[in-house]
Amino acid sequence: MASRGTTVPASDLWRETPSELVLARGLRADLPTVAFFFIFWANIAVVATRFHGVPQVVASGVVLLLAIPLARHILLERQPFAVTPVFPLVFVFLAALLLAAALSKDPSASAAPLTTYLTEGLLLFLIVSNAVRSTKTLSRVLWALILAGSFMGTLSIYQELTHSYGNDYAGLAQIDRFGTGGGFNIAPDAEQKILRPRLGGPLGSENRYAQILAAVLPIALILTFRERKRRLRLAAAGCSLLITGGLLLSFSRGAAVAVAGTLAFMALLRELPLRHLLVTLVVVTGVIALVVPDYVTRLRSLEGVTAISSSDSTQRPDASIVGRRTENLAAWHTFLDHPIVGVGPGVYFKEYSRQYANRLGLRYLQSERRGHSLYLELAADTGLIGLTAFLAMVGTPMVLLYRSARRLRKRDPQRAMVASSLLFALFAYLACGVFLHLSYQRYFWALLALASAAIWTLRREAEDELLRERARASE
Numbered sequence: 001m002a003s004r005g006t007t008v009p010a011s012d013l014w015r016e017t018p019s020e021l022v023l024a025r026g027l028r029a030d031l032p033t034v035a036f037f038f039i040f041w042a043n044i045a046v047v048a049t050r051f052h053g054v055p056q057v058v059a060s061g062v063v064l065l066l067a068i069p070l071a072r073h074i075l076l077e078r079q080p081f082a083v084t085p086v087f088p089l090v091f092v093f094l095a096a097l098l099l100a101a102a103l104s105k106d107p108s109a110s111a112a113p114l115t116t117y118l119t120e121g122l123l124l125f126l127i128v129s130n131a132v133r134s135t136k137t138l139s140r141v142l143w144a145l146i147l148a149g150s151f152m153g154t155l156s157i158y159q160e161l162t163h164s165y166g167n168d169y170a171g172l173a174q175i176d177r178f179g180t181g182g183g184f185n186i187a188p189d190a191e192q193k194i195l196r197p198r199l200g201g202p203l204g205s206e207n208r209y210a211q212i213l214a215a216v217l218p219i220a221l222i223l224t225f226r227e228r229k230r231r232l233r234l235a236a237a238g239c240s241l242l243i244t245g246g247l248l249l250s251f252s253r254g255a256a257v258a259v260a261g262t263l264a265f266m267a268l269l270r271e272l273p274l275r276h277l278l279v280t281l282v283v284v285t286g287v288i289a290l291v292v293p294d295y296v297t298r299l300r301s302l303e304g305v306t307a308i309s310s311s312d313s314t315q316r317p318d319a320s321i322v323g324r325r326t327e328n329l330a331a332w333h334t335f336l337d338h339p340i341v342g343v344g345p346g347v348y349f350k351e352y353s354r355q356y357a358n359r360l361g362l363r364y365l366q367s368e369r370r371g372h373s374l375y376l377e378l379a380a381d382t383g384l385i386g387l388t389a390f391l392a393m394v395g396t397p398m399v400l401l402y403r404s405a406r407r408l409r410k411r412d413p414q415r416a417m418v419a420s421s422l423l424f425a426l427f428a429y430l431a432c433g434v435f436l437h438l439s440y441q442r443y444f445w446a447l448l449a450l451a452s453a454a455i456w457t458l459r460r461e462a463e464d465e466l467l468r469e470r471a472r473a474s475e
Helices: 010-016 018-041 044-052 056-076 086-102 107-131 135-162 206-226 230-249 253-268 274-290 294-308 319-337 347-359 374-408 413-432 442-474
Strands: none
Touching (some): 018 044, 018 056, 018 135, 044 056, 086 107, 086 374, 107 347, 107 442, 135 206, 135 230, 135 413, 135 442, 206 230, 206 413, 206 442, 253 274, 319 347, 413 442
């Protein structure tokens, strides 16, 4: 140690605190990855193109941030290509899409969906799953997602408090059809409608905005209750409130159901103790009652689901619920008529949706409509083969993550948190998919890639620890 009164060089200080030096180096090394996920999840690159004239090729180049860790791992450190049980299933799903397209009556209609899968799906999956190679990096990525969700939620809350609905805040707080019939009616019993704006964040689509917030909310909640450091627990709790605020202000009924299902699933698997679940529900109820009372009116419209099948003529179902039922039944009947390989990716929308929907006599559609469910539209497009391949592709990482979280819960709580967080993030996104088709699918593929990266990393680090233990035992 340096004597009293002498100046200690900065380099000596770093040598005296090697753990801090390692931490600083790790943060610097992970900075491109963390920056990518923040920009990606907050949709900043797309906003830059749509609102600020940034060329598409430049905005898309944000993915090159991942080229830095990818090159370091593969080229410099000579690490093997990350292959998990998820990896081959991604190609099985591609084969199912190609088969459905080849047997379709209009293969050209499948060109765009297949291109999207290859670029926003397969390519993104391969890059992300190989760029993230440690649980520390995964933890920092999870925080990047939480901070992105908090950033979006903060903007939405500010937009609501100031009633500045006409200001899109440089494209980061959009409202779809503001002033031209957008929003929902908060006075359903009155003769004249009173439309309430629904906030759409940087996506401009309220339900999609809610979906990406719903996916990061369980991550923030898990860190709130299970993070070891108090300051990080408090930070995660604050972020949870901001994310919840943005989620509520989207007024997405599907996301509300999906989040409720996710919380119940977390409690069922004992990842969220009952007392923590009750605290969460009390806080959310308080926020709704004090800040967003119109949310109760929005949820009450779900009563229209029962009104659809009711013989009581005084019960009038919500028009949007009737529309969604029409679109989903059209996809269902298309699947029943083409059960094995479906009609081809994208073909249901272009060739079958309006035809099958208008046969039902529920609501006349003047244009083609997407199925209002990821699973029903996928069944119509790709049949049992494609739907089975998809469910295997998402079910496998969820099972493996659950097993890892359960195995590590007592022995290594930090790694267990990473596995649990990604498990429930993926579950929440897929739960929202019950009510939404697979658009903005880059978010789904990024989550799936992170889940695959976590599986590979946890297995490799467990093997490394076992080798070190054997080496110590042999000494």
